[in-house]
Amino acid sequence: MSNSAVQTKHTITVDKKNWWKNAVGYQIYPRSFKDSNHDGIGDLNGIREKLPYLKELGINFIWINPIYASPNVDNGYDISDYQAIHEDFGTMDDFQALLAEAHGLELKIIMDLVVNHTSDQHPWFLESKKSLDNPYRDYYHWADASKALPPNDWQSFFGGSTWTYDEMTKQSYFHVFAKEQPDLNWKNPKVRQEIYQMIRWWLDLGIDGFRIDAISHIQKEPWDFKITDNQWAPFMNVAGIDVYLKELNAIFNEYNVMTVGEASGVPHQEAADWTGDNGYFNMIFELEHCERIGEIGQQKGSIPHLKHSLNQWQTSLADNGWNALYLENHDTPRSVSVYGDDSPEAAKALATVLLLLKGTPFIYQGQEVGMTNYPFRTIEEINAADTIHFYQTLLTQGTLDTEALAIAVNWSRDHSRTPFQWENALHGGFSTTDPWLKVNENYRMINAAQRELESSSIFHHYQTLIQLRKQTDTLIHGKFELLLPEHPTIFGYTRTTETESWLVLVQLDRHQMTISLPASWDYSKWEEILTTARAMPLTQNMTLSDYEAHVYRKVSPTE
Structure with a gap:
């Protein structure tokens, strides 16, 4: 029971048009995934080499960060040619081979679509x-x-x-990003037609969808707009953006593909407009749950805020729309470091929370083996331009070098961009030469080879959760309800249909906590399906500690 999914023997509802509702995604930052040609940079053939690993994990589709031709001022998000592959990653033939091999393994490929801006070399x-x-x-x-x-x-x-x-x-x-990333003028119909032609070219090539980058920024306020409280208001979800998004949606609807928009500035109250029955995308990435707490330089993720925010999004999209679920990506530090203590127990606990929510989960590369934040010691170890700029700004303000470094790197995007730790070998098995970013020194203990071998590993826990999700209709379509909303560390929720209920209880801390569940429940009807700790029958009063997670199932109508 501790790490094996129980066969629930239920017929799963799979809508071929909405296949992504039953799917689990995996995000690949190609520069850091696997180097196949020994130049210190991950590439397309490295991804091809590891497709069997991803198939074994159990995911259904891969989202690949930008691989287009680019000067790499912002690691590929400054595109100089939308229909060419960056030489660091390979060739178009390599991409088409990757696409064919992935499809042969029944794995879909989602590309990153960056159309708010181009490179200044475009x-x-x-x-x-x-x-x-x-x-x-x-x-x-x-x-x-x-x-x-x-x-x-x-x-x-x-x-x-x-x-x-x-x-x-x-x-x-x-430009809303770097000066080398000038914003496109979406008011110009010629621009839009060029973009739409490029989108169709990729879809006709056979890809399975897009993650649409920074899409909530394509509409701008007039240049004389006065900022009051939100400094990003002039170019974040500005009125009139719907005209362009409806045009985009019309193209996507011509193909049976998945779309997920990066929609910063879109509150949960407006989520259904973006991803509902008449929305612009199948789902969107929200940024509301990523709140930081603590002193600057010692920030952590807020568990109460995480619960509150995810609950708002689950509730807002309960009957209309769909959630894109994530705890980390290429723009955030590692979730096991942000919300946990870098331990396998914390990694499993967070996986349990994420993968059983309603929506499509996205696993970021290395998350499934518990990769942690990197202990940056000098600014020279940093590549992210925004982190370097922050560090230099702190220095000009008189902050001491060591303090400036600690503050700047605390929330740096480079924590999640260090090379994948494949095995206990030189450079973590990522490359045979010095990689573009240093590999975390804990690769000797935290790596995919070790995790695949151990039945109690984080990797196997992810496998189990993915399998459990795929074979359980309630965990895909069932109603979500948050329990213990005010509890500071325990994340509890139910997933319910007319025929069964599931209960997820996770302690996101090492302290021992006792909770009380509803007195009206018939606790004799609940069966424990999965736990990361000792088996524990469900009772009204439960004591949890040390990042333990428990998943229960009750076969009967809800009370």
């Missing part, structure tokens, strides 16, 4: 810069300005002004 922008009357000038946002006085005082996500002055044409161009 041919459109290079043309746009040439003159005020260039045909491509209006593909981007240009405004009159002087070098000393930008069109407004809006600040970019990466720090500094959203405007960069161009000496030759005496105007400034707009």
Whole structure:
């Protein structure tokens, strides 16, 4: 019972059009997944090599971060050619071979679609810069300005002004990210048609969908918009964005593909508009649950906020829409370090919470073996531009170097971008040469080879949860209800249909806690299906500690 799924013998409802509701996804950051040609950088053939590993884990589709041609100012999110593969990752032939082999294993491939901005090396922008009357000038946002006085005082996500002055044409161009990532002008129908043509090209190639990057930023307020409380308000979920999103949705509906939008700034109250029956995408990634607590430089994830936020999204999309579930990705630190104590127990506990919620779970590479945050010791070990900028800003403000480093790296994206730890070998088995980022020194203990061999491993717990989810209709379509909403560390919830109920109880802390469950329940009818600790019959008063997780099932109508 501790690590093997019970056959529930229920017929699973699989809607071929909405196949993604029954699926579990796996996110690959290709630069850090597996290096096949010994240059220190992960590549497409490295992903091909590890497809059997992913099949063994039990996932259904792979989301691959950008692999397009790019100067790599923002690790591929600055695209210079949408229909070419970056040479670091291989060739288009390599991609098509990966796609064919994945499909042969019944694994789908989801691409990253980055259409809020391009690289400043994209041919459109290079043309746009040439003159005020260039045909491509209006593909981007240009405004009159002087070098000393930008069109407004809006600040970019990466720090500094959203405007960069161009000496030759005496105007400034707009960018919500780095200056090397100019924003596309979605008001221009020619831009939209170019984008739509590119989207169809990839879909006709046979990919299975898109994760759409930064899509809530494509509409901007007028340049004279005055910021009040939210500094990102001028370019985050701005009124009128629906016109463009409906056009995108019409294209996606021509194909049987999955779409998930990265929708920062979209609150749970508006979730159904984005992902409901008449929404723009099948699901969206929300960012509300990622709150930090504690002193700067010592921040952790807030368990109460995590519970509260996930409950709001589960409730808002209970009857209309669908959740995209995640605890970590390429832009966040490792969840076992943020919400736990780097231990296998914490990793299993978090996996139990994530994989039994209602929605489509996304596992980030290495999460399934318990990879942790990296102990950065110098700024030279950092690659992420925003972390380096934050560090330098702290230094200019007079912060001591050691303190500035601790604060800047605390929430750095590079924690999740260190190379995958495949085995107890040089560079963790990721590469035979020095990798582009250092491998965490704990690869000797935390690696995929070891985890696959151990029946009590984090890897096997993920396998078990995935299998349990796939064979249980209630864990896919059943109603979600949060229990103990005010408890500081225990995450409890039920998943219910007319024929059965499931109960998930997880202690996200090492302290011993006793809880009381509803007196009206008939506890004799509950069977423990899965636990990460000792077997424990369900009773009204339960004592949990040390990140233990318990999953129970009751076969009967709910009371």
